[in-house]
Amino acid sequence: xxxxxVRFLGTNxxxxxxxxxxxxxxxxxxxxxxxxxxxxxxxxxxxxGGFSYGDYLRCxxxxxxxxxxxxxxxxxxxxxxxxxxxxxxxxxxxxxxxxGVLVQNSHLRFIDKWVDLNLKNAxxxxxxxxxxxxxxxAHGEGRYIVEEDEVRRLFDDEQVWLTYxxxxxxxxxxxxxxxxxxxxxxxxxPHPERAMTSxxxxxxxxxxxxxxx
Amino acid sequence: MYTEQQLSGLLKHYRISQAExxxxxxxxxxxxxxxEWALYSALWSEHCSYKSSKVHLRKxxxxxxxxxxxxxxxxxxxxxxxxxxxxxKMESHNHPSFIEPYQGAATGxxxxxxxxxTMGARPVMLANYLCFGNPKADRMSSLVDGVVKGISxxxxxxxxPTVTGQTEFHTTYDKNILVNAxxxxxxxxGEKIFTSGAHGTGNLVVYxxxxxxxxxxxxxxxxxxxxxxxxxxxxxxxxxxxxxxEKLLIESCLEVMSENLVVAIQDMGAAGLTSxxxxxxxxxxxxxxxxxxxxxxxxSSMTPEEILLSESQERMLLICEPSQLKRIQSIFSKWDxxxxxxxxxxxxKPGATPTMQLLWHNEVVCEIDPGLLVNQAPKYERAFDxxxxxxxxxxxxxxxxxxxxTVQPKDSSAYLLQLFSDYRGTSRNWIYDQYDQxxxxxxxxxxxxxxxxxxxxxxxRGLGLVLGCRPFWMRTDAAIGxxxxxxxxxxxxxxxxxxxxxxxxxxNYGNPENKKIMSEFVASVESMAKQCEMLDAPVISxxxxxxxxxxxxxxxxxxxxxxxxxxxxxxxxxxxxFKAVGDDIFVLEYACVxxxxxxxxxxxxxxxxxxEYNHKGVADFIxxxxxxxxxxxxxxxxxxxQFGLAYTLARMSLSASGAAxxxxxxxxxxxxxxxxVKTKEQLFTExxxxxxxAVSPEASSELQKIFNSFKPxxxxxxxxxxxxxxxxxGVVRGDSLKIQISGQPVVQLAVQSLxxxxxxxxxxxxxxxx
Numbered sequence: 001x002x003x004x005x006v007r008f009l010g011t012n013x014x015x016x017x018x019x020x021x022x023x024x025x026x027x028x029x030x031x032x033x034x035x036x037x038x039x040x041x042x043x044x045x046x047x048x049g050g051f052s053y054g055d056y057l058r059c060x061x062x063x064x065x066x067x068x069x070x071x072x073x074x075x076x077x078x079x080x081x082x083x084x085x086x087x088x089x090x091x092x093x094x095x096x097x098x099x100g101v102l103v104q105n106s107h108l109r110f111i112d113k114w115v116d117l118n119l120k121n122a123x124x125x126x127x128x129x130x131x132x133x134x135x136x137x138a139h140g141e142g143r144y145i146v147e148e149d150e151v152r153r154l155f156d157d158e159q160v161w162l163t164y165x166x167x168x169x170x171x172x173x174x175x176x177x178x179x180x181x182x183x184x185x186x187x188x189x190p191h192p193e194r195a196m197t198s199x200x201x202x203x204x205x206x207x208x209x210x211x212x213x
Numbered sequence: 214m215y216t217e218q219q220l221s222g223l224l225k226h227y228r229i230s231q232a233e234x235x236x237x238x239x240x241x242x243x244x245x246x247x248x249e250w251a252l253y254s255a256l257w258s259e260h261c262s263y264k265s266s267k268v269h270l271r272k273x274x275x276x277x278x279x280x281x282x283x284x285x286x287x288x289x290x291x292x293x294x295x296x297x298x299x300x301x302k303m304e305s306h307n308h309p310s311f312i313e314p315y316q317g318a319a320t321g322x323x324x325x326x327x328x329x330x331t332m333g334a335r336p337v338m339l340a341n342y343l344c345f346g347n348p349k350a351d352r353m354s355s356l357v358d359g360v361v362k363g364i365s366x367x368x369x370x371x372x373x374p375t376v377t378g379q380t381e382f383h384t385t386y387d388k389n390i391l392v393n394a395x396x397x398x399x400x401x402x403g404e405k406i407f408t409s410g411a412h413g414t415g416n417l418v419v420y421x422x423x424x425x426x427x428x429x430x431x432x433x434x435x436x437x438x439x440x441x442x443x444x445x446x447x448x449x450x451x452x453x454x455x456x457x458x459e460k461l462l463i464e465s466c467l468e469v470m471s472e473n474l475v476v477a478i479q480d481m482g483a484a485g486l487t488s489x490x491x492x493x494x495x496x497x498x499x500x501x502x503x504x505x506x507x508x509x510x511x512x513s514s515m516t517p518e519e520i521l522l523s524e525s526q527e528r529m530l531l532i533c534e535p536s537q538l539k540r541i542q543s544i545f546s547k548w549d550x551x552x553x554x555x556x557x558x559x560x561x562k563p564g565a566t567p568t569m570q571l572l573w574h575n576e577v578v579c580e581i582d583p584g585l586l587v588n589q590a591p592k593y594e595r596a597f598d599x600x601x602x603x604x605x606x607x608x609x610x611x612x613x614x615x616x617x618x619t620v621q622p623k624d625s626s627a628y629l630l631q632l633f634s635d636y637r638g639t640s641r642n643w644i645y646d647q648y649d650q651x652x653x654x655x656x657x658x659x660x661x662x663x664x665x666x667x668x669x670x671x672x673x674r675g676l677g678l679v680l681g682c683r684p685f686w687m688r689t690d691a692a693i694g695x696x697x698x699x700x701x702x703x704x705x706x707x708x709x710x711x712x713x714x715x716x717x718x719x720x721n722y723g724n725p726e727n728k729k730i731m732s733e734f735v736a737s738v739e740s741m742a743k744q745c746e747m748l749d750a751p752v753i754s755x756x757x758x759x760x761x762x763x764x765x766x767x768x769x770x771x772x773x774x775x776x777x778x779x780x781x782x783x784x785x786x787x788x789x790x791f792k793a794v795g796d797d798i799f800v801l802e803y804a805c806v807x808x809x810x811x812x813x814x815x816x817x818x819x820x821x822x823x824x825e826y827n828h829k830g831v832a833d834f835i836x837x838x839x840x841x842x843x844x845x846x847x848x849x850x851x852x853x854x855q856f857g858l859a860y861t862l863a864r865m866s867l868s869a870s871g872a873a874x875x876x877x878x879x880x881x882x883x884x885x886x887x888x889x890v891k892t893k894e895q896l897f898t899e900x901x902x903x904x905x906x907a908v909s910p911e912a913s914s915e916l917q918k919i920f921n922s923f924k925p926x927x928x929x930x931x932x933x934x935x936x937x938x939x940x941x942x943g944v945v946r947g948d949s950l951k952i953q954i955s956g957q958p959v960v961q962l963a964v965q966s967l968x969x970x971x972x973x974x975x976x977x978x979x980x981x982x983x
Contacts, residue, residue: 009457009460009461009548009549010370010457010460010461012370012371012372012460012652013372013652015653015654016652016653016654019654020654049652050372051369051370051372051456051460053457054370054455054456054457054458054460055370055457056457109362109365109646109647110365110366110369110646110648110649111646111647112645112646112647112648112649112650112651113646136651138369138649138650138651138652140369191651193654194651194652194654194656198784199657199668199783199784199786200651200654200656200657
């Protein structure tokens, strides 16, 4: 079965995710934002990073209302693993498939750097828990926020997926990635597709794709 | 036809000189009228016509077999072998960035990207060469902030990684900063190169991308003028960029090109629709009919003149066969962009010259031979003097400096820490952290190293990119500084095992009508050309920016460069910092020129130098460096640059990502520099050239063996000329930087204290809002 890679206008990590899927021996297929698809045709879905609609209005807000999101919601309901990376994470939050929202970094600047992360809970994309990994981040709006009592619930319900070692953007409780209550929808700000081999600077991102093999 | 008063008003408005006016009259057989004024103003501006530099730029002519496309097209293209080719070019956006830093820098990035993808290449790397004034100068902190945010805002959104950069500071840039952007595009095997020459009677002229607005009208002629203190008034000539549109334009243009639907294509850069349409017509030698009223507008009140001169961003002009228009329109519409037919190629009557016919609601408003404007612009032989090496004090390197004219810090350790906290010597991570360095997932070496590297997707080889030009060396000697602008980046490539292949340049100078500036220009072009020839790394594209002058103050002549190189693989790249305890440290040296260096300049010492720059000797040294740096077991390498050897060793002791990331501050070293540095003061002098290598003990003897077998000889046999030397100076160990000379310890510093200064001083030098 194929892995769908969703492209919106302004998505710019689409080829990177496409190649990462191929790299681990799986078969990616493009999905266009204006289309809809048969949910059963796809083993998993990816929403890559970028600047959909140039981040107009609010990052991810316009993409969350694109026609393809109807199918994405249907897949989420059915339990299909869905991974949103960076802007993809923002889109999943804006569409209500993941809790919380992402706003401008606390220092108001774009940040690109390698960060240390703690894997807190298992997901379809990461089987391990309580593991330290290292991935690059690259975002201007990566500060994860959610209401206070909701944070506690996320921790209790094992929906906090990844936390930063050293918080680069002011996210609440150092949260770098979260899971849906059903655990099949996952979103993170760091870029696993940019950490596939040692020449990239690290290969901790590889398992996010290999776990679907 | 015009009264004297009318004429002088027109000449001033259109920034045309009296002599040029007379030349136009001669060309047309009458005074110019109507839209012709605007056309001549734009296309004969320095920015579009290169009228002061063209004569000298011919010196860059080269016959390298690697060149696929030469200057004249939007960017130069070289063949990397194995089916891969790259296009690259560098361009200035100095004047707009000083007036409005965010938009000026952003549209600089947008413009250079369009020069690349208009040829059919996908942009894969960006780099920026920036020169700022003293941080305490008026507006300087906000200029730094705005420029970096502008580059970040645009480059990150279009999804092209910024892999390297260079930032310089000097008071000559206080009122005229430099913002030069470079882009590299990749043609994968089998992909076609597109050009801009229009041809084929009956073919259509199609306008694609963003709608035209009033922004940037008269931008090209504005950029060709010196500054005064009324720059605020020039704000309306600044363009505004939209990187989201650019991203859509990249994808849609590459898609129509991949389907081979396009006959010719050109971006609308300086002088917008005027330059693109006239250049396409002149290059193809054809006649063109263009309906200005069909140009998609943001503002319906625009006049034909404003439409012609608008520099609205994210627009392209393409020529296609009529049968392809529908398919082209459907592709652009998929990407949410307009593609509007605005004209067609028409027959030229036999025996007649080609014409450009501009129409406004079916009425001809201008009819002129495009060749007059594009190919017959005036060329000036501005006055200059032969270069006389004004700051040389002695040909021999053994001479002693005039008394009191060397950097003499009482305490070398304290002085190093001082340099690490100075804005000129501290970490620039604040800048680079704001750029996406990894989008595209090809980056094998990011901005933490001066050599940015991506892995080529097909051959899996490494493509390296470095910027060059050290304004300090230009102030020391324009001929040496310009050679160094090519030699240093090539040497930095070599020190990581890359072979330099080709060069792009962005020649930023003051007023060419000033003889001193023109002399520096001519001397540096000749010296650069010579260094390129010796390295077999030709200049394949470039840009000249004159009139970087404000209220009579010229900038330091700054021939910025970008050099591209190739390496067989991206595995085992030497780092720029120490990687393994126990590694042997070597200094590879070919010292042909010596100065007090940047430290001397900061201490207000006269920029004098000794020795003799030897283009051939330097080229040979670069080749040797590449051979040695490719030895398996070379873990780290760094060219000794500004502030000399001690500073270089201190930088190598720091871990690349900084102590803040919890990966350790770095690794110390224990070195004895007696063989190279005779006195404590010389720790901070600079020589051309020295390379520091850190090598595993096992590879150490291999390195020496290869060095000996190379039998380095003086490049010319005359006595006293420098020889290439390889000194083993110490070992990587401990957590301190320890340097001794003649048995005396001269530097002893904990790596942690160096890291604290180096990584925490940037923001203390500026007044940023956030």
